[in-house]
Amino acid sequence: MINQDYFINLAKEKTGDAIQTVAVAAPHDLATLESLRNAVDLGFTKVILVGDENIIKSVAEEANLDISDMELVHAENLADAAQKSVDQVNAGKASLIMKGLIDTSVILKAVVKKENNLRTGNTLSYVGILFNEDRDKYYLTSDGAMLIAPDLAQKKGIIENVVDVAHALGNEEPKIAMICAKEKYYEKMPATVDAVALQRMNQEGEITGCLVSGPLQMDNAVDLHAVEVKGIDDPVAGRADILVVPAIEAGNILLKTAKYLGGWTFGGIVVGAKVPIVVCSRSDGESAKLVSIAVSCMLSARNAQK
Amino acid sequence: MINQDYFINLAKEKTGDAIQTVAVAAPHDLATLESLRNAVDLGFTKVILVGDENIIKSVAEEANLDISDMELVHAENLADAAQKSVDQVNAGKASLIMKGLIDTSVILKAVVKKENNLRTGNTLSYVGILFNEDRDKYYLTSDGAMLIAPDLAQKKGIIENVVDVAHALGNEEPKIAMICAKEKYYEKMPATVDAVALQRMNQEGEITGCLVSGPLQMDNAVDLHAVEVKGIDDPVAGRADILVVPAIEAGNILLKTAKYLGGWTFGGIVVGAKVPIVVCSRSDGESAKLVSIAVSCMLSARNAQK
The missing domain is CATH 3.40.718.10 (Isopropylmalate Dehydrogenase)
Incomplete structure (x- = not known):
């Protein structure tokens, strides 16, 4: 049956013990945080939250959402969140990036920036x-x-x-x-x-x-x-x-x-940079987000094997 | 409820006593003939069949389909069927054209032909x-x-x-x-x-x-x-x-x-010529054909009132 669980189970099977870590730029909204909570609980990804520490904590607290097992990297603003997400990749800590409450263009700007070295020529x-x-x-x-x-x-x-x-x-x-x-x-x-x-x-x-x-x-x-x-x-x-x-x-x-x-x-x-970038938008539901993370995890895991 | 009947009833209401007549180029397949039979029976259009007389009659006979109340104009070939369908419009006998088992391009060639005078500048x-x-x-x-x-x-x-x-x-x-x-x-x-x-x-x-x-x-x-x-x-x-x-x-x-x-x-x-042209394809079902004829009838009736 092709549904959310199909992709999640496939991600678990394909990535095995090599659980991937997603650096999330500006997870400043509840929908993003909830999908990350689910992804962690389902056991197919680890999470680094990169954004305004106060916003992230207060959004989570207000909804009584436990994010204590997620790493938190503070960023001053959205461009900083994008850059620091890319930094997580370059430090070998994350193997995929996800956009939270931030324009795709801001993330991509950091990805294509020459000094960040994430382009592959593709x-x-x-x-x-x-x-x-x-x-x-x-x-x-x-x-x-x-x-x-x-x-x-x-x-x-x-x-x-x-x-x-x-x-x-x-x-x-x-x-x-x-x-x-x-x-x-x-x-x-x-x-x-x-x-x-x-x-x-x-x-x-x-x-x-x-x-x-x-x-x-x-x-x-x-x-x-x-x-x-x-x-x-x-x-x-x-x-x-x-x-x-x-x-x-x-x-x-x-x-x-x-x-x-x-x-x-x-x-x-x-796709086409060194790591995949999840670009769901605010109006996308939970399934869209989870499946996008799952597919990105499989792609990262496979890239690592190459 | 928006379905086939919605459009058919609307066509009856909008055209009233001014029942439109469709000239059908090359109705050489059963699906086309059946949709025309239904359209006539439902009372919202009259039909002139323009094509190979032998083919049309044998297709209808084989399926035991009564086409005796439809006018039949013989055409030598597909281009002739397109031309003679246009002729029905210019003679004031038909106010819309439908394609049967014939490429849209053959119909359109006849429609845009200068001598046929069906262009409006639109x-x-x-x-x-x-x-x-x-x-x-x-x-x-x-x-x-x-x-x-x-x-x-x-x-x-x-x-x-x-x-x-x-x-x-x-x-x-x-x-x-x-x-x-x-x-x-x-x-x-x-x-x-x-x-x-x-x-x-x-x-x-x-x-x-x-x-x-x-x-x-x-x-x-x-x-x-x-x-x-x-x-x-x-x-x-x-x-x-x-x-x-x-x-x-x-x-x-x-x-x-x-x-x-x-x-x-x-x-x-x-749309855009003097009369609308129904361009359903072979793989379209009955509803698609009937609704297209119904909408064309309304458009013709409205054009006539202008």
């Missing part, structure tokens, strides 16, 4: 984890939140990053659909042109560890009946594990349509 | 009708199937067309959300720049008969709780009737994610 991109217990299914989606209109090289980076996540989740040969508005090459639609190029790169061994197919439309990526009606003969069609979109609006709409019109849940992480 | 755009009985809700979405990467002028045309449809459905002041991946103006995201411009055009009376707001994200367009969490103060936010997307992939993904991951139904029509 593209930084967003991976959405979209799941639904009733449908017993999850998809990884990318990008949809970071790269506005990725070019071909950036799309290759997007694929490499999301493939890393799929591998960390135990899917060693994920099926990737390049989502377009047509399932045929059409020179007036740049997304289809890129999709064909990326499928070719995969076939020629330039993109590995996955099966890339495209262009495909959303229905022909996820629905076998729609694939039959259209007579598409393709190993990814109807069976995609990963949905790669052409531009930020397409990916953002995919996740939010599934959530708000379809009742799915999604979490999200930024 | 942008041609696609309007999706997305509805869900369980949620008791429908949205109009545009474009998502015709204009690949519309510029500002084309987006204005998209809005004018979809507003016409909303008016035909009885919503005289529809709330339009310009869907982006951010709800703030951001100069590096062209979709947000256009959204601001279009909202301004609406405020200054250049786009009328609706309330345009943007940029908005999908959640902040359709979900009041998400609007509260973000503290957005906007009359459209959370209450949008119409979702206008920045590019074809975004709209295509919106409709298909809602359908295939969320269980919604959608039909679609092309």
Whole structure:
């Protein structure tokens, strides 16, 4: 059954004794602190709270939330919280970062800062984890939140990053659909042109560890009946594990349509730096946060093994 | 209750005695013929079948489907079927066109052909009708199937067309959300720049008969709780009737994610020519076809009154 527990149990199984530690920048709201409390209690992560000591303590006290087993690092302001979270990584104390009540851009600024040495040369991109217990299914989606209109090289980076996540989740040969508005090459639609190029790169061994197919439309990526009606003969069609979109609006709409019109849940992480960054937002529920932490822990654990 | 019957009853109410006639190009498959049979039986449209007489008759006979009360115009091939469907409009016999087993592009080629005189000077755009009985809700979405990467002028045309449809459905002041991946103006995201411009055009009376707001994200367009969490103060936010997307992939993904991951139904029509064109595809179910015909009938009836 694909639900919150599925990802949590998988994280425990995949990380084993190598429990990962998350440095949380500005956990100044109860929802973030509660999700961290749960993550610690569930036994799949350790926590360093990096932010305003007074705020963190008073939010926890007011809700009678025990945070005594979490390390607390004081930060003067939000930029300082971001920097000190990065410092925890560089000191080898944390292997993932999570944003609390702070803009993603403030965290990313610290991550990409040259002196902080967290870049790897890879593209930084967003991976959405979209799941639904009733449908017993999850998809990884990318990008949809970071790269506005990725070019071909950036799309290759997007694929490499999301493939890393799929591998960390135990899917060693994920099926990737390049989502377009047509399932045929059409020179007036740049997304289809890129999709064909990326499928070719995969076939020629330039993109590995996955099966890339495209262009495909959303229905022909996820629905076998729609694939039959259209007579598409393709190993990814109807069976995609990963949905790669052409531009930020397409990916953002995919996740939010599934959530708000379809009742799915999604979490999200930024991938491509030395450590994953959990970037859930305030309106995300408990499941979204826990699953995002769990997936990031698996990714960190796998990176450590490389 | 927003379901198939809602649109059918609305079509009967709005068109009254002015029952519209649909010219169907190449109704060579049973699904199309059955939906036309239902539409006639439900009393909201008349039908002219334009296609290969032998195919149409044998498909109907094989399924024991009575088409004796539908006019039949023989066409030699698909292009001929498209042309003769247009001819029915120009002869004043039909006020809407529907595609059967024929590519949309073949129909549109006949529609835009100068000699056929069906263009009005307006942008041609696609309007999706997305509805869900369980949620008791429908949205109009545009474009998502015709204009690949519309510029500002084309987006204005998209809005004018979809507003016409909303008016035909009885919503005289529809709330339009310009869907982006951010709800703030951001100069590096062209979709947000256009959204601001279009909202301004609406405020200054250049786009009328609706309330345009943007940029908005999908959640902040359709979900009041998400609007509260973000503290957005906007009359459209959370209450949008119409979702206008920045590019074809975004709209295509919106409709298909809602359908295939969320269980919604959608039909679609092309608007902006002298008559609406129903462009459902083979994999669309009965409801999608009937609702698309019903909405087109209302639009034709309203156009006739102008």
